[in-house]
Amino acid sequence: MGDAISIATRPEGSGRGLRSRLRVAFLRSEALRGYTLLSPTLIVMAFAMCAPFAILVVMSFWTQHAFEFDTTLTLNNYREVIEAPFFRALMIRSLWISGTCAAVTVLVSYPMAYYVAFHVHRHKLIWIILMTLPFWTSYLLRVFSWKVILGYNGAINSGLKSLGLIEQSLEFLLYSPTAVVITLAHAWAAFAILPIYVSLEKIDRSLLEAAADLGDGPVARFLRVTLPLSLPGVLAASLLIFIPTVGDYITPTLVGGPDGIMIANIIQAHFGKVNDWPMGAAIAICMMISVALISVVYIWVTRKLTERIA
């Protein structure tokens, strides 16, 4: 009788052991529930991104003979990348083109973002959509349109010829690093403008009024208040252009010509005609490391600079 009572009065769940205890812990822990919900996404990302990276790294230490992989780990590929002047030159050119492109794009986009943030009061949404829309459409087609424009018989040349302004086509337009920079800048402008716009939009207008009140004219206000406060956006935008464009394949192929090829062309070749996957992997990894290093240095330098200004 006593046992029956004691069983009946035992708190719920304690008699059922591990499973229910786990369940209680699960319901209590917000973190656990959160991660469970997140798990499908994380699993996919792990499979589609992390695992491939891992194996990319591993493969860069292998060697390929025809269609066989020699899986003994070796640094040969990396040695070749670092020693051969060809790779280094190409790497530098790619970094240079991307850097220039990032600088040009940010410079050109900033006034636009500034205008929409500060001087557009009606239909702001439409302006925002219009200035970012191109980025969501086919990258391939946008680059292709530049090929059309810059070509030997393309829009610019034929247009100028038919107007009688030139007789010979301007050859430097297409198939040059310049063409690559122009095309990249145009293609990425719509992407870069968003972080700049967001950081400008967030600036409290009363700060500018205070600056005016304290004696600063428009230029001084811009240099002393607007620009410093928008630097995080500018920084984000420049990185958002620099990092992806270093590895761009489409643009150099369509408009770069032999003088304008970038590192991505070489990587693609190694996975295609050259058929040396481990080498391709090694080049790819070197490219990523260079980009990462430069980005870190860039962030560090700008942080130091902004501390000095402020």
Place this chain on the structure above:
Amino acid sequence: MNDAPYIERLNRPLRSYAILFLAFLYIPVLFLPLFSFNDSIYIAFPFKEFTTKWYAQMLALEPMHAALMNSIQVGAATAVFSTILGVFGAKAVTRYRIPGRTPVVFTIMLPLVIPGIIMGVALLILISRLGIPLSLYTVTLGHVLICVPFSMATLMARFEGFDRSMEEAAADLGDNAFWTFWRVTFPIVFPGIFASLLLTFTVSFDEFIMAFFLSGTDPTLPIYIWSQLRFPQKLPSVLALSSVVLVVSFVVVFLSQWLRVRGVAQIPGEGR
């Protein structure tokens, strides 16, 4: 313009710049449709006769149809999967306090910044080592990878903008997690879901580089276009095709952005 406060008064030079900027942004792309109506296989001025024959020619191309169907299938599958993953991810990150939230979000957003060639190549290696043949399925996998960040970004904004207490009220009134989601969360978040579907479909539809590395014998439309670029005779019909693709994606993306931002303003209790 007397109405605007001093700080935001009209700035004429800047306005001219803005209009020029937009023109410069859009005009190059408009050359494609422009020359697609030109009766000549050379893309050059002066303009010859106006014609729609290239469109007719394009519509008749069998391989083009096949590539188009492939792209649509891949796009639809990508849209659905990446949106589902985006919904789970966005809900988890905005509604639960999880440790390591920032690194997790950062990792999920990484595909946005990593050059496509790297991801394409890496995925190619993994897939080939696993012995899986290249096909539209592998292309879909690659596309889902790059579309999940877009989907999450769209949906995070949506989830963050809507007041938790509505879900709490639903629970208080008797709905369990499933019903709360179905009757409260889903309807409110729906415009964001729709926007995400549209956006990811478009991104996948237009995507070239990963498809290039991950496709087998069935090309997607961008790959088809790429292959046609070396034949000058085919150029005008490629222009026609490109123009159609451009117009459609412009409209679709415009819609999705419009929905995304407009819906947020309508959420009760949300400003801006």
Place this chain on the structure above:
Amino acid sequence: MSGNDAFISIENLSKHFGPVKAVDRVDLTIGGGEFFSLLGASGCGKTTLLRMLAGFETPTAGEILIDNVSMADVAPHHRPTNMVFQNYAIFPHLDVRRNIAYGLRVQRLSRRESDRLVDEMLELVKLSGFGERRSDELSGGQRQRVALARALIKRPKVLLLDEPLGALDKKLREEMQIELRALQQSLGITFIFVTHDQEEAMTLSDRVAVMSRGKTLQIAAPKEIYNHPISIEVADFIGQMNFIDAAVTGLEDGHAVLDTACLGRIEAPAAAPFVREGANIVVAIRPENLTLSRERRPDDRNAVQGVIKTAAYLGDRSHFYVSVEGRDKPLVVAAQEGQTSLGQFLEHDTPVWLSWPDEAVILLEAG
């Protein structure tokens, strides 16, 4: 009015936002060294008026003259005014010292000189030692002082303050009020102070402009506004007031005889033009000018009977709501603790006599 006369002259000033008249033909003069408040509810135009003085809004019509110089084409950064913003507008990317020194740039002072001035300011606003802090490391009250120091370091002729104490809690607000007043008097600068808190305006100001719907209702010293409001709107806005309908039955020699709804027949001096024989006007009496007694006292010239309906005990004083015949709403009577032996009055439905002195009667035009 203290100091020079007409240091700031606002003439027929209007500001329209589309169809909305935020400021409607305001005429105003403010003297040098005066603490002048713009008082009104939200949307009355006081902040718009202040911003026009600072130069952040352009007037639709009218003129602003500061020290006899028209401000019509003078941009904000060239005006002799400085502003303390409602949200303080402290620059987040600069520390306190650099915030305060911000406006000194145009003066091209040496490093030593500007440091000296900044130290002076920090001491003036009692923030010495806070120089290296950043905006997010300061409390609301501290940020307010930084905003003040930043504006004052330029030695403006006019300091504009846009509801500077609104975000502070009551105790801090009262402390800051005293400090601000002391500061203004020691510096001798003209302060133009915008607030919706009538107690604040009354406590601090030399003169107050009560505003509503873009217009100024009354411009006078606090005491004048309190005791002689010129309209029902002003009277109602400042403090509590009892309003009683009345008809003018007789008028003679500036003395009117009034037949009121509930106070019986009273007499009052009347010089205003709206007091005409046969006219309907409004009589206003402050609650503290009504006295309660058990019996009608022989000395009381004016008295009427009533019944206490409710009493509210407020610590240092009590409010009694007394219903009288001829009137739906009870009259409010404010009694200081110790003025009446409250014990006798705390029962409901106690019959009482209300009395008041002649001078307490204010005559207002019917609304």
